[in-house]
Amino acid sequence: xxxxxxxxxxxxxxxxxxxxxxxxxxxxxxxxxxxxxxxxxxxxxxxxxxxxxxxxxxxxxxxxxxxxxxxxxxxxxxxxxxxxxxxxxxxxxxxxxxxxxxxxxxxxxxxxxxxxxxxxxxxxxxxxxxxxxxxxxxxxxxxxxxxxxxx
Amino acid sequence: xxxxxxxxxxxxxxxxxxxxxxxxxxxxxxxxxxxxxxxxxxxxxxxxxxxxxxxxxxxxxxxxxxxxxxxxxxxxxxxxxxxxxxxxxxxxxxxxxxxxxxxxxxxxxxxxxxxxxxxxxxxxxxxxxxxxxxxxxxxxxxxxxxxxxxxxxxxxxxxxxxxxxxxxxxxxxxxxxxxxxxxxxxxxxxxxxxxxxxxxxxxxxxxxxxxxxxxxxxxxxxxxxxxxxxxxxxxxxxxxxxxxxxxxxxxxxxxxxxxxxxxxxxxxxxxxxxxxxxxxxxxxxxxxxxxxxxxxxxxxxxxxxxxxxxxxxxxxxxxxxxxxxxxxxxxxxxxxxxxxxxxxxxxxxxxxxxxxxxxxxxxxxxxxxxxxxxxxxxxxxxxxxxxxxxxxxxxxxxxxxxxxxxxxxxxxxxxxxxxxxxxxxxxxxxxxxxxxxxxxxxxxxxxxxxxxxxxxxxxxxxxxxxxxxxxxx
Amino acid sequence: xxxxxxxxxxxxxxxxxxxxxxxxxxxxxxxxxxxxxxxxxxxxxxxxxxxxxxxxxxxxxxxxxxxxxxxxxxxxxxxxxxxxxxxxxxxxxxxxxxxxxxxxxxxxxxxxxxxxxxxxxxxxxxxxxxxxxxxxxx
Numbered sequence: 001x002x003x004x005x006x007x008x009x010x011x012x013x014x015x016x017x018x019x020x021x022x023x024x025x026x027x028x029x030x031x032x033x034x035x036x037x038x039x040x041x042x043x044x045x046x047x048x049x050x051x052x053x054x055x056x057x058x059x060x061x062x063x064x065x066x067x068x069x070x071x072x073x074x075x076x077x078x079x080x081x082x083x084x085x086x087x088x089x090x091x092x093x094x095x096x097x098x099x100x101x102x103x104x105x106x107x108x109x110x111x112x113x114x115x116x117x118x119x120x121x122x123x124x125x126x127x128x129x130x131x132x133x134x135x136x137x138x139x140x141x142x143x144x145x146x147x148x149x150x151x
Numbered sequence: 152x153x154x155x156x157x158x159x160x161x162x163x164x165x166x167x168x169x170x171x172x173x174x175x176x177x178x179x180x181x182x183x184x185x186x187x188x189x190x191x192x193x194x195x196x197x198x199x200x201x202x203x204x205x206x207x208x209x210x211x212x213x214x215x216x217x218x219x220x221x222x223x224x225x226x227x228x229x230x231x232x233x234x235x236x237x238x239x240x241x242x243x244x245x246x247x248x249x250x251x252x253x254x255x256x257x258x259x260x261x262x263x264x265x266x267x268x269x270x271x272x273x274x275x276x277x278x279x280x281x282x283x284x285x286x287x288x289x290x291x292x293x294x295x296x297x298x299x300x301x302x303x304x305x306x307x308x309x310x311x312x313x314x315x316x317x318x319x320x321x322x323x324x325x326x327x328x329x330x331x332x333x334x335x336x337x338x339x340x341x342x343x344x345x346x347x348x349x350x351x352x353x354x355x356x357x358x359x360x361x362x363x364x365x366x367x368x369x370x371x372x373x374x375x376x377x378x379x380x381x382x383x384x385x386x387x388x389x390x391x392x393x394x395x396x397x398x399x400x401x402x403x404x405x406x407x408x409x410x411x412x413x414x415x416x417x418x419x420x421x422x423x424x425x426x427x428x429x430x431x432x433x434x435x436x437x438x439x440x441x442x443x444x445x446x447x448x449x450x451x452x453x454x455x456x457x458x459x460x461x462x463x464x465x466x467x468x469x470x471x472x473x474x475x476x477x478x479x480x481x482x483x484x485x486x487x488x489x490x491x492x493x494x495x496x497x498x499x500x501x502x503x504x505x506x507x508x509x510x511x512x513x514x515x516x517x518x519x520x521x522x523x524x525x526x527x528x529x530x531x532x533x534x535x536x537x538x539x540x541x542x543x544x545x546x547x548x549x550x551x552x553x554x555x556x557x558x559x560x561x562x563x564x565x566x567x568x569x570x571x572x573x574x575x576x577x578x579x580x581x582x583x584x585x586x587x588x589x590x591x592x593x594x595x596x597x598x599x600x601x602x603x604x605x606x607x608x609x610x611x612x613x614x615x616x617x618x619x620x621x622x623x624x
Numbered sequence: 625x626x627x628x629x630x631x632x633x634x635x636x637x638x639x640x641x642x643x644x645x646x647x648x649x650x651x652x653x654x655x656x657x658x659x660x661x662x663x664x665x666x667x668x669x670x671x672x673x674x675x676x677x678x679x680x681x682x683x684x685x686x687x688x689x690x691x692x693x694x695x696x697x698x699x700x701x702x703x704x705x706x707x708x709x710x711x712x713x714x715x716x717x718x719x720x721x722x723x724x725x726x727x728x729x730x731x732x733x734x735x736x737x738x739x740x741x742x743x744x745x746x747x748x749x750x751x752x753x754x755x756x757x758x759x760x761x762x
Binding site: 003005006007010011060061063064093094096097098 | 253256281304400401402403404418424427428431460462463465
């Protein structure tokens, strides 16, 4: 295996030395480009008190290419589909090589705080969100309790 | 891998014997160099830039379909330009990148990049330091810099090339490695896989040979009483370059100052990262509904590709400037690296004050991402043409199905059938490449256009299905 | 080169399958669209021309285990087919009788498997094998 680029080594070190509150990212021992991630649901959001598991992978072309990120915990959110795929601009067209693992995970956390049903990935969820916001938020809370409660 | 071909380098040797004037090969930008100076440029520079002229002459019509062998030849020529050679240095850096092993990352126009480096408009490709410690002594730093390799080690086990036969690398022909019992499509796939695996291997060997030459000349220079090798940098140069290195915010490696600065927000970037930033592949705008349609139904006119954004402040048309230290012009078009002596103790600080304001993308000092890949427009048009051919094909098949279906009013069908995706004419693409508006002459009526369109679609489709039948037999 | 983890590799394959970017002679997708583990897949293979399989569409089921793509997926024909590498009672593709599975590489995909099964059908030794009635399942 080719040696790990300095950038990935330094980012990992900095993540450990200076962790982001509510976010935890640890590389797998056998694949240092593959991170196990947990994000705490932001306060005052339907995901409050939930701990969500994600996985993150830095492809060969990182940082010229965005990291790949996916939710492993089931979540009811208009921009996250049933397979945990995330619709987030910085992971796609608005990726910049100056962004980092840290900034990407912060953006994911921010997406939990402010769902955007106008640019949906999960169409059925977005429809619920637009039509009956209260019910959708209640459902998101319910799912958080059911699938993302702290162990 | 015993048979390192002796033939691989011959082409270069022949080329360097030919003497030529550089001024013809240099792009039209002048950078304060006067005419007399230009005429005196060394023949080495001519050799380096010569390859650029070759590639231009073979690209007279960029829309012409190239044969597989032509494409392979161009790719191999590009890879040759990516070899780092210690004799070809500019201000202590090089003309080819240090650490990129995948060719896809560095598919820029090597001729353009090399001439920009020679003109001191883009920082040379410096060998980076993995770490930097302010407490290193002069001696320690010189020793560390002395031990830097020309190129990062290549990975030996590339998953994609696993088990791919390489054959004899000294032979340019490798047709016998391809399994002729496979379908044409499979044979093409196999050919490109073998070609890429061979090219990877060749690049590795070419670079290794340069590494050895570099090492040998360093050892030679260390022998007592040896004459200094003029290509090797003096200790003063090594120290001066690296003692106040700057971390590139993209790759986190340490590079000599001055480094390239973004034209908009004056943020640093090393040349290796800069050349990797490029336009996204042609795509449909995200706000259109085109995403949900089949490829044949999309309108090729809508296909776009945007200029790159600054990675730091997202300003469009990313570009950089580079302010070389004028008192440290060494290597090509400068003094011999071995004879450089530090004049001033604080050379970086004492040089011209750095630029403090943003510059327009069109400023003559600015090097934009687009200028490193001048073929982006051709690529976009080619993709549009490919799509147009596909949709014309689909339309024609659709129409001919209707024409042969009994009971169908063929003529009325031709009149009323609307084909959203076919309002595009491949022939117009090249001629109208620069206006982004409609590709149709404005006085043509919709009906005329549609008639021409359908006619063209049928012609194209008949020709293509004939060709397809021929080749599949 | 870095190794792409199982799930991102499967997501890539899923996207290729969903967008129809692969060849037209086969298709594949998740068996259950909300299977977050992406284990069970359906595939189809269009019978190759000039064979007894011509114009037939064969359904297969694939199971990508925890160790995919280091280990090959399990494949089972749903549609009845007479092929030496297919178990005639269960429809299972026998590992030791199918070269692509036997010499599995990490770079292989489900698409590789489906296309290679199609090649298997087109082999001179197999293309004229008598086939069960179309539309019958194992």
